[in-house]
Amino acid sequence: xxxxxxxxxxxxxxxxxxxxxxxxxxxxxxxxxxxxxxxxxxxxxxxxxxxxxxxxxxxxxxxxxxxxxxxxxxxxxxxxxxxxxxxxxxxxxxxxxxxxxxxxxxxxxxxxxxxxxxxxxxxxxxxxxxxxxxxxxxxxxxxxxxxxxxxxxxxxxxxxxxxxxxxxxxxxxxxxxxxxxxxxxxxxxxxxxxxxxxxxxxxxxxxxxxxxxxxxxxxxxxxxxxxxxxxxxxxxxxxxxxxxxxxxxxxxxxxxxxxxxxxxxxxxxxxxxxxxxxxxxxxxxxxxxxxxxxxxxxxxxxxxxxxxxxxxxxxxxxxxxxxxxxxxxxxxxxxxxxxxxxxxxxxxxxxxxxxxxxxxxxxxxxxxxxxxxxxxxxxxxxxxxxxxxxxxxxxxxxxx
Amino acid sequence: xxxxxxxxxxxxxxxxxxxxxxxxxxxxxxxxxxxxxxxxxxxxxxxxxxxxxxxxxxxxxxxxxxxxxxxxxxxxxxxxxxxxxxxxxxxxxxxxxxxxxxxxxxxxxxxxxxxxxxxxxxxxxxxxxxxxxxxxxxxxxxxxxxxxxxxxxxxxxxxxxxxxxxxxxxxxxxxxxxxxxxxxxxxxxxxxxxxxxxxxxxxxxxxxxxxxxxxxxxxxxxxxxxxxxxxxxxxxxxxxxxxxxxxxxxxxxxxxxxxxxxxxxxxxxxxxxxxxxxxxxxxxxxxxxxxxxxxxxxxxxxxxxxxxxxxxxxxxxxxxxxxxxxxxxxxxxxxxxxxxxxxxxxxxxxxxxxxxxxxxxxxxxxxxxxxxxxxxxxxxxxxxxxxxxxxxxxxxxxxx
Numbered sequence: 001x002x003x004x005x006x007x008x009x010x011x012x013x014x015x016x017x018x019x020x021x022x023x024x025x026x027x028x029x030x031x032x033x034x035x036x037x038x039x040x041x042x043x044x045x046x047x048x049x050x051x052x053x054x055x056x057x058x059x060x061x062x063x064x065x066x067x068x069x070x071x072x073x074x075x076x077x078x079x080x081x082x083x084x085x086x087x088x089x090x091x092x093x094x095x096x097x098x099x100x101x102x103x104x105x106x107x108x109x110x111x112x113x114x115x116x117x118x119x120x121x122x123x124x125x126x127x128x129x130x131x132x133x134x135x136x137x138x139x140x141x142x143x144x145x146x147x148x149x150x151x152x153x154x155x156x157x158x159x160x161x162x163x164x165x166x167x168x169x170x171x172x173x174x175x176x177x178x179x180x181x182x183x184x185x186x187x188x189x190x191x192x193x194x195x196x197x198x199x200x201x202x203x204x205x206x207x208x209x210x211x212x213x214x215x216x217x218x219x220x221x222x223x224x225x226x227x228x229x230x231x232x233x234x235x236x237x238x239x240x241x242x243x244x245x246x247x248x249x250x251x252x253x254x255x256x257x258x259x260x261x262x263x264x265x266x267x268x269x270x271x272x273x274x275x276x277x278x279x280x281x282x283x284x285x286x287x288x289x290x291x292x293x294x295x296x297x298x299x300x301x302x303x304x305x306x307x308x309x310x311x312x313x314x315x316x317x318x319x320x321x322x323x324x325x326x327x328x329x330x331x332x333x334x335x336x337x338x339x340x341x342x343x344x345x346x347x348x349x350x351x352x353x354x355x356x357x358x359x360x361x362x363x364x365x366x367x368x369x370x371x372x373x374x375x376x377x378x379x380x381x382x383x384x385x386x387x388x389x390x391x392x393x394x395x396x397x398x399x400x
Numbered sequence: 401x402x403x404x405x406x407x408x409x410x411x412x413x414x415x416x417x418x419x420x421x422x423x424x425x426x427x428x429x430x431x432x433x434x435x436x437x438x439x440x441x442x443x444x445x446x447x448x449x450x451x452x453x454x455x456x457x458x459x460x461x462x463x464x465x466x467x468x469x470x471x472x473x474x475x476x477x478x479x480x481x482x483x484x485x486x487x488x489x490x491x492x493x494x495x496x497x498x499x500x501x502x503x504x505x506x507x508x509x510x511x512x513x514x515x516x517x518x519x520x521x522x523x524x525x526x527x528x529x530x531x532x533x534x535x536x537x538x539x540x541x542x543x544x545x546x547x548x549x550x551x552x553x554x555x556x557x558x559x560x561x562x563x564x565x566x567x568x569x570x571x572x573x574x575x576x577x578x579x580x581x582x583x584x585x586x587x588x589x590x591x592x593x594x595x596x597x598x599x600x601x602x603x604x605x606x607x608x609x610x611x612x613x614x615x616x617x618x619x620x621x622x623x624x625x626x627x628x629x630x631x632x633x634x635x636x637x638x639x640x641x642x643x644x645x646x647x648x649x650x651x652x653x654x655x656x657x658x659x660x661x662x663x664x665x666x667x668x669x670x671x672x673x674x675x676x677x678x679x680x681x682x683x684x685x686x687x688x689x690x691x692x693x694x695x696x697x698x699x700x701x702x703x704x705x706x707x708x709x710x711x712x713x714x715x716x717x718x719x720x721x722x723x724x725x726x727x728x729x730x731x732x733x734x735x736x737x738x739x740x741x742x743x744x745x746x747x748x749x750x751x752x753x754x755x756x757x758x759x760x761x762x763x764x765x766x767x768x769x770x771x772x773x774x775x776x777x778x779x780x781x782x783x784x785x786x787x788x789x790x791x792x793x794x795x796x797x798x799x800x
Contacts, residue, residue: 002462005482009465357741359429361772375748375768377777379463386464390746397744398461399468399481400488400508400626 003078003239005398006386010241015327015392017242017287018278019076019384020271021253022314023069024296024337026057026349026368030304037295037304037339038350038367041311045318046352046366049331054358055366056376057348058384060335066346072334073256077236077289078385086259087171087228092161094258095251098153100230105169105198108226109152109160110177111136111219112185120181124158125219133160136219139212143205150205155251162205162224170198175225176206185223198227235261236287240389245281247274248291257289269293271317275324282324290321299337300344307339328355328391330384331366348378355391403478403639405798406786410641415727415792417642417687418678419784420671421476421653422714423469424696424737426457426749426768430704437695437704437739438750438767441711445718446752449731450766454758456776457748458784460735466746472734473656477636477689478785486659487571487628492561494658495651498553500630505569505598508626509552509560510577511536511619518584523577524558525619533560536619539612548601555651562624564602570595573602577623585623598627635661636687640789645681647674648691657689669693671717675724682724690721699737700744707739728755728791730784731766748778755791 027037060067060075061082070091071081089106092098100106111133113122128136134154143150148166155161172195176186188202202224213220236244238261246257247265254264265281267274267290274290281288294310321329336347350371352363361375376387389395427437460467460475461482470491471481489506492498500506511533513522528536534554543550548566555561572595576586588602602624613620636644638661646657647665654664665681667674667690674690681688694710721729736747750771752763761775789795 002482005462005465357428357738357745357747359768362769373772375457375772375778379778383463386462387746388464390464390466395464395466395746397466397468399471399485400491 003234006078006389006395007234007239009395009398010239010389011394011396012241013393015286015394016282017328017388017392018290018321018324018326018330019288019388020290020292020321020329020331021073021076022292022295022311022331022333024299024335024344025333026336026338026345026347027299027307028338028340028347030340036368037299037307037311039369041308041315043311043315043366045315045322046331047364049318049322049329049354050352050363050366050370052360053352053354053363054376055352055361055363055371055374057371057374057378058332058351058381059348059378060381064346066344067335068344069252069334070256072381073253074260075381076332076334076384077260078240078382079233079260080382084231084233086231088226089161089228090230091226091252091255092155092159093163093230094255095253096153096155096161097264098161098163100163101165103165103169105164105171105227105229107162107224107228109162110223111158111160112221112223113218114185114221118184120178120183120185120223122218123177123179123181123223127157128219130154130156132219133157136213136216139216140209140222143208145201145204148201158219164198164201168197169201170195171227171229173199173202173227177223177225185221188224231259233260237261240287240385241394242287243285244287244289245285246289246291247277248289249273250291250293253291253293262289267291271314272320275317275320278321279324295333296337299339300342302339302342304339328353328388330388332384349381351376351384353387353391357391403634406478406789406795407634407639409795409798410639410789411794411796412641413793415686415794416682417728417788417792418690418721418724418726418730419476419688419788420690420692420721420729420731421473422692422695422711422731422733424699424735424744425733426736426738426745426747427699427707428738428740428747430740436768437699437707437711439769440704441708441715443711443715443766445715445722446731446766447764449718449722449729449754450752450763450770452760453752453754453763454776455752455761455763455771455774457771457774457778458732458751458781459748459778460781464746466744467735468744469652469734470656472781473653474660475781476732476734476784477660478640478782479633479660480782484631484633486631488626489561489628490630491652491655492555492559493563493630494655495653496553496555496561497664498561498563500563501565503565503569505564505571505627505629507562507624507628509562510623511558511560512621512623513618514585514621520578520581520583520585520623522618523579523581523623527557528619530554530556532619533557536613536616539616540609540622543605543608545601545604550605558619564598568597569601570598571627571629573599573627575625576606577625585621588624631659633660637661640687640785641794642687643685644687644689645685646689646691647677648689649673650691650693653691653693662689667691671714672720675717675720678721679724695733696737699739700742702739702742704739727793728753728788730788732784749781751776751784753787753791757791
């Protein structure tokens with residue numbers, strides 16, 4: 001889908017579109033029961049919604065590709081994730097409302113544990129608390145070298161943000177995180193000649209960090225990855241003429257929304273928290289992205305039963321959402337996270353869209369088997385926005 | 401689908417392909433019965449054809465996009481409508497067999513009613529008769545200024561064609577039709593510097609037209625839109641090695657066929673008229689595009705029952721078509737026009753293809769529910785020609 005085509009065809013109207021993303025929604029059958037998480041969960045409200053909706057499955061990036069959270073969401077927002085790519089550092093910065101200056105280069109940091117041989121014993125330093133993270137970040141802050149300031153900010157648990165602020169900083173720097181334990185941290189290698197000075201600054205910062213953290217127990221070193229700059233993309237306002245809100249508890253998802261011009265709104269971890277925020281701000285926006293994380297967290301932990309419970313908890317909040325009667329209501333995920341895989345996967349993601357001009361397809365339930373009857377079939381997630389806009393009456397006719 | 405790939409693979413043979421386009425074919429359920437137009441109509445012949453055919457739904461342009469008649473047909477002819485774009489002025493010119501010269505710029509004209517304040521009171525001047533249109537066109541004709549001749553020709557009812565003929569005319573001119581009543585006509589603004597002289601000529605013509613029409617009652621002014629030049633595209637003969645005919649009663653559809661090298665053949669408003677023409681010219685062509693308009697007209701008028709009757713009338717003619725036993729017989733639409741929306745829509749369009757190598761999918765009937773079992777699923781309309789050519793034995797193997 002071409003953003004320029006949509007930009008040319010979109011019109012404004014008073015309709016409301018709600019996109020509920022249940023993170024890691026899709027699953028695979030439990031070996032003992034032969035039923036997926038959705039097939040196991042008691043989700044009468046989602047089932048009823050499926051009966052009234054056009055249904056199918058979305059392919060987030062391309063067949064066989066397991067997406068990270070960034071591409072999975074950007075596709076649903078209508079931004080082709082193979083074209084619109086964003087680094088992890090920037091996602092973290094946006095997620096904590098960090099005030100990025102022009103020219104800043106951001107990286108995602110982990111506190112880690114290095115053993116006496118200089119090898120990574122724990123990539124997450126025993127998942128230290130967010131309070132401890134903030135104390136350690138305070139120790140790292142205030143480093144300035146060769147005209148470059150290194151700003152550090154806590155994110156959550158062992159995760160923090162590093163921002164390089166100064167003339168000529170480049171994002172062409174390889175990760176220092178080898179993504180495996182038992183190896184030493186990697187040097188900050190330049191990926192091109194213009195990264196050389198930045199790599200030198202980063203290595204000075206890493207030496208200083210090692211010195212400042214040497215007595216700090218499990219969190220005695222840091223790992224950096226995803227060096228990146230903030231991209232400047234057309235906003236959903238510019239392209240779709242939508243006033244859009246991002247309602248998410250976790251920072252990164254608000255950050256993803258902000259990248260495409262959504263206004264972040266507060267939320268809590270439960271779906272009912274997100275819906276409460278939606279109700280409060282209902283009149284100010286045309287488009288609401290609601291993020292529900294618990295499904296993915298359970299899936300990534302390989303906890304089938306907890307993912308079932310997370311689905312059931314969300315299902316209980318669905319009537320609050322239906323009651324708001326948006327013109328277009330979409331429920332889907334940014335990718336699948338089958339609990340039996342304990343990881344993001346490439347499996348197409350259950351999708352439903354309820355709207356006035358969308359006929360019910362006769363799917364009896366909201367799960368991987370029942371939705372195979374859906375009229376939308378298996379389709380690219382990047383088409384979701386065009387379908388949403390069409391069903392909201394927000395697209396003019398193309399051509400004479 | 402890439403035209404170059406097809407050009408490379410097509411071969412000639414004595415097969416016949418028939419593409420029946422029922423304009424605005426797809427629909428949505430009537431709120432009282434829950435059944436679409438196709439589900440309501442008694443269409444035993446189309447149902448039988450569906451049982452013997454490969455079935456599915458076509459997406460004319462892209463998901464969510466409601467196509468105009470141009471893009472909807474060009475996709476079915478195998479020409480990607482996002483690549484092959486044509487202006488409204490040219491479509492009107494081709495449709496009335498107007499003899500365009502090289503360099504001509506064409507625009508679609510409407511007679512309209514302007515009130516005493518200079519504001520558009522009726523964009524269609526009360527839909528004056530075709531006879532009256534011809535009289536008024538005669539009054540507008542014969543204007544020549546600064547070496548440019550402005551040729552005017554009647555189309556139908558309030559619609560006419562304006563052709564600018566002279567050195568250096570440009571199509572980079574904005575519409576003067578604001579597409580809304582209650583506003584004054586817009587000035588013919590140049591869209592780029594090379595449009596400046598043309599804009600000047602058009603504004604002189606508009607002044608003259610206002611003067612000549614001032615005493616003509618409801619049709620006291622004109623609106624122009626879709627300034628365009630004739631594109632020069634590869635023909636179906638060149639790309640597909642097909643001798644193709646366009647059998648359509650309404651001018652614009654013959655014009656669309658001519659744009660891709662079809663020979664226009666006469667027809668009447670009924671499907672049986674089109675089929676009679678097909679029989680008469682059967683031996684001269686390999687490919688026949690038959691256009692049936694009544695389904696779309698009823699749909700656009702929001703007349704559910706009349707669309708049902710139009711489907712039933714077409715169904716009665718289907719045996720005449722089946723009797724000709726084309727090697728490939730396709731029935732589909734250029735887009736959906738659900739009567740309950742009274743407009744072109746983005747909904748995928750019912751599709752069937754009967755051919756020797758196309759297995760029946762087990763669809764019991766020709767409608768939006770039954771075709772969901774179709775093996776073709778929901779697929780881009782631009783792939784239809786490749787499927788037709790393949791099933792006609794007209795495509796060589798690709799690669800060794």
